Amino acid sequence: MEEPTQTGFVHCSVILKNNQKNWINNMMKPRIIAVSILFIIAISINAHAALKAGTQAPPFxxxxxxxxxxxxxxxxxxxxxxxxxxxxxxxxxxxxxxxxxxxxxxxxxxxxxxxxxxxxxxxxxxxxxxxxxxxxxxxxxxxxxxxxxxxxxxxxxxxxxxxxxxxxxxxxxxxxxxxxxxxxxx
CATH class of the missing domain: 3.40.30.10 (Glutaredoxin)
Incomplete structure (x- = not known):
């Protein structure tokens, strides 16, 4: 059985890095964009839903x-x-x-x-x-x-x-x- 060569490890590393980049590009970017949009919507909703100055604070x-x-x-x-x-x-x-x-x-x-x-x-x-x-x-x-x-x-x-x-x-x-x-x- 042959010993793995340094180039074999480098090749695997390059493949993994390329796959990670593809995974990030294909899977994570759309999710990051979607979460960002939801965050902006949530802040907008909260701006309208927030308790207003001058109103009574809820007791607790x-x-x-x-x-x-x-x-x-x-x-x-x-x-x-x-x-x-x-x-x-x-x-x-x-x-x-x-x-x-x-x-x-x-x-x-x-x-x-x-x-x-x-x-x-x-x-x-x-x-x-x-x-x-x-x-x-x-x-x-x-x-x-x-x-x-x-x-x-x-x-x-x-x-x-x-x-x-x-x-x-x-x-x-x-x-x-x-x-x-x-x-x-x-």
């Missing part, structure tokens, strides 16, 4: 990582509340951690609270590890099944969805980026 009570029951009503009693709907898989959520930590620290004395709601049904232990590994310094709500209901009430379709709520319960801003808080917190 969820469990924090330390096991306490936390209600939006109690959070609002302290001052403005920023809800951040997120998942551990969200790259943009990860990118905002530093800024959110800074905002929580800067405005804490004014009663401002950031409450992050993990709504992907992730296990509490996964969330704990993520919080610990990434140094999140704001309130984390992890009620696995209830979070999904809250996300639906807030018409969340993507992450991060960020909702700023006034102490009177009215929605101030709703979107996918961190709002300028200087307008709302003096």
């Amino acid at each position: 009570t969820l469990k924090s990582l330390d096991g306490k029951q936390v209600s939006l009503k109690n959070l609002r009693a302290k001052g403005p509340v920023m809800l951040v709907f997120w998942t551990t898989e969200c790259v943009y959520c990860f990118m905002h951690i530093g800024e959110l930590n800074e905002l929580q620290e800067k405005y804490r004395d004014k009663g401002f609270t950031i409450a992050a709601i993990n709504f992907a049904g992730e296990h509490e232990q996964e969330v704990r590890e993520y919080v610990s590994d990434n140094g999140l310094k704001y309130l984390m709500l992890t009620d696995r099944l209830k979070n999904i209901d809250v996300a639906q009430a807030y018409k969340v379709i993507g992450t991060p969805t960020i909702v700023l709520i006034a102490p009177d319960g009215k929605i101030l801003t709703y979107g996918y980026s961190i709002p300028d808080l200087t307008r709302w917190i003096k």
Whole structure:
């Protein structure tokens, strides 16, 4: 039996690379285009479905990582509340951690609270590890099944969805980026 030659391996490698390129061109590009179109449609639908500024924020009570029951009503009693709907898989959520930590620290004395709601049904232990590994310094709500209901009430379709709520319960801003808080917190 003959030993395989280096050229034999190179030839197989070239065939595999060509097949991968063909597979990507034939299978993945149409899927990427379709997913991109669906994403644009979803954002368009959400623009119309999003909760509007000036409307009342849906009430909720969820469990924090330390096991306490936390209600939006109690959070609002302290001052403005920023809800951040997120998942551990969200790259943009990860990118905002530093800024959110800074905002929580800067405005804490004014009663401002950031409450992050993990709504992907992730296990509490996964969330704990993520919080610990990434140094999140704001309130984390992890009620696995209830979070999904809250996300639906807030018409969340993507992450991060960020909702700023006034102490009177009215929605101030709703979107996918961190709002300028200087307008709302003096």
